[in-house]
Amino acid sequence: MFRVTDKPINLQELVDYVIDPEAGAIATFIGTTRNNNEGRKVIALDYEAYGEMAEKELARIGADAAQNWPICRMAILHRLGPVQIGEASVAIAVSSAHRDAAFAASRFAIEEIKKTVPIWKKEVYEGGEVWIGSQTGQPLPQR
């Protein structure tokens, strides 16, 4: 399951999706909105996506994870629109027979999400708002 949604994230939905009789481990990751960034007091984050391509890239990350580690099932859900302090913006769940693969694949997934998925966050802070993203850009994804 590789989706974007405008509804609040329910982690149990992802966990239920990756449960597998062959799995002895399920690893999960949740990204949440933090109340501070670079000295600014953050009020909320607002996420925007090139939706169809974002889901395609999330699925590509899932396929790459499955190629690199012996995982059973994987789910990634990214929320769009405003995400308040402490709320989940992204959730990952992955199952595998043994825990090494689940930990490694979930780590890989969040790192990749931050590099190539066409989703952008606007930080609303006390005093203004700013699009987050390194202005030096990032290298072309290798395939």
Added chain:
Amino acid sequence: MKIRVKFFAILRERAGCGAVEKELADGSTVADLWRELQKDYAKLDVPGIRMLYAVNQNYVGVDQQLKDQDEVVFIPPVSGG
């Protein structure tokens, strides 16, 4: 040829819209399209920005040749997660 362009995030704000259809000469590239769009949208260029380019939801190089009905998105630095 008719090219469909979508704008997101900072580019959407600077263009003032989320999508536009553009007529381009056959054989035009992504780079040509970007140059043409500067003429339509004075504030579109963000100095120093390094973008990625997507045609029909695949990342491509800036010299990619376009075809009729291609969907092109100029992707500013991403910040999902």
